[in-house]
Amino acid sequence: MKNFSNYNDYSTKEELHFESKAVHGALGTEPLTGAVSMPIFQTATFRHPELGESTGFAYSRLENPTRQELERTMAILEGGIKGFAFSSGQAANMAVFSLLNPGDHVILSDDIYGGTFRIIGDVFGKYGIEHTYVDMSELDEVKVAIRPNTKMFFIETPTNPMMKVADIHALSEIAKGIGALTVVDNTFLTPYFQKPLQLGADIVTHSSTKYLGGHNDTISGIVVVKDNEEIAEKIHVHIKSHGSQLAPLDSWLILRGIKTLAVRMDRHNENAKKVAEWLRTQPKVQKVYYVGFEDHKDYAVTKKQTTGFGGMISFTVDSFETVKKILKGVDMIMFAESLGGTETLITYPTTQTHEDTPLDIKEKLGITDCFLRMSVGIENADDIIADLDRAMNA
Structure with missing residues (x-):
């Protein structure tokens, strides 16, 4: 029995242009049948051949072939090592903020989506996460806001809705200098127009409900980690423990949307x-x-x-x-x-x-x-x- 969960050598796609990567995704075709469109694996569980052997899949909360194709495709398009598909953009941001510990401080764009404002204030605030909102298009204001316990910069660029633009590379350099993570919400421009990980960011998030899906027909979120295996594992533990992963049908809809991105x-x-x-x-x-x-x-x-x-x-x-x-x-x-x-x-x-x-x-x-x-x-x-x-x- 073939195990296509291990078909993860998609480095050959480096030579392709963005448009071709978006159309063909990670595997290109479904390897068991040759299906050009990745099937919707609408199943909760997977049969094992025998004791000690596995197809690579056990339970859809942990891994699902349709979702895996989306996650790998987004890792390719953003230039990271690992992608994660969530049930919404809010769920994706919840996972990212969960990387913080009580007593940590995060600096965020002052002009930020209201849902993110609610998450960091109403939810994580009561768990001891400190936060400061600043105009992140002004580097001096960011520097002034830094505290000894600052562990994350969370950047929207362009911001929602005032369209401020932050210098991702410059902010990433400042963050690296203090040992903080740089997270960029790339919803507005997508990796077609902007690649934050190449500019120095550590993590990219998306409300993939928006341009990635592109048809106003499903809700989803994406996180892509640049090169830190430890962070990727923490996100993996979060998504499988919280049960906030994207369902197979919704994963397929986002994959279909990405083809025309x-x-x-x-x-x-x-x-x-x-x-x-x-x-x-x-x-x-x-x-x-x-x-x-x-x-x-x-x-x-x-x-x-x-x-x-x-x-x-x-x-x-x-x-x-x-x-x-x-x-x-x-x-x-x-x-x-x-x-x-x-x-x-x-x-x-x-x-x-x-x-x-x-x-x-x-x-x-x-x-x-x-x-x-x-x-x-x-x-x-x-x-x-x-x-x-x-x-x-x-």
């Missing part, structure tokens, strides 16, 4: 640039937050460490009435939470993605009642603009 990201990138430039011409729009503008404060850093700007835009309008008009008036564009799918979605962060962020912090960041975030999809850009125009100006 490159072409989708190119279209997201192209469309977002057009929409952002149009928004800047609108009298009711006061400010547009988009990392692809040459006058963005961190544009030079973006050009240095990424190959694209992504599909995310935030903008402030002139009044709450305009906000209500847009959210009610959009037709093709959908007023919905989440991001990174084929459809264009518009979100109201102050009561949705950042509802758990304290009001004073939201106001300081600029997440006001006149603030909107948009995930630009892969529809025709002219249709997206026309829909926004009707909703805002009709």
Whole structure:
């Protein structure tokens, strides 16, 4: 009986370009049958040939062939030694923060997804984990925030939703100097546009619900470890003990999404640039937050460490009435939470993605009642603009 859990020599894919790696994944085909699409191994348990022999799989909470293919594929795409697929992006971040011990201190981006804010404050705070939020696009502020017990930098770049950009390499060097881990949430740009592990980070996380899956049809999270076997083993123990692994069907959906990641990201990138430039011409729009503008404060850093700007835009309008008009008036564009799918979605962060962020912090960041975030999809850009125009100006 073949044991394809040991088919782990995927180093030959180093010679391929990203697009080819994304399409073919780790194994390329399922080795037992030759199936071009990795099957959905919808099983809880696996039969053993005899005592002392195994197929390499025993119980799907521990290992599952479909999930394993996703995890290995993500390790290839991010350039790490081990990937882990979780039931959500939140579950992935829970595993990463579980690397900290009581009394440890973590520095996080001040403009961070509200769910991450809740995890580190409400959950890990009561276990003795200390934390500080800083603008991680300002290296001096990060240095000032360092304490003797600082053990982790947790970076969103670009940030959600203010689109700040952190210098991953520079921050990783600072972290190494104090013996701290650098973790980067790479959800917005994916490994197609940004490779944090190559820039010096130790761990990458994703809400793979978003661009990796790309179709708004499943929830999942990814962690990839660069080169530290001890950290990888700790994540492995966490996922098998907490039971937060991704189910086979959801693993297959993310694998399928990854096959078209490159072409989708190119279209997201192209469309977002057009929409952002149009928004800047609108009298009711006061400010547009988009990392692809040459006058963005961190544009030079973006050009240095990424190959694209992504599909995310935030903008402030002139009044709450305009906000209500847009959210009610959009037709093709959908007023919905989440991001990174084929459809264009518009979100109201102050009561949705950042509802758990304290009001004073939201106001300081600029997440006001006149603030909107948009995930630009892969529809025709002219249709997206026309829909926004009707909703805002009709």
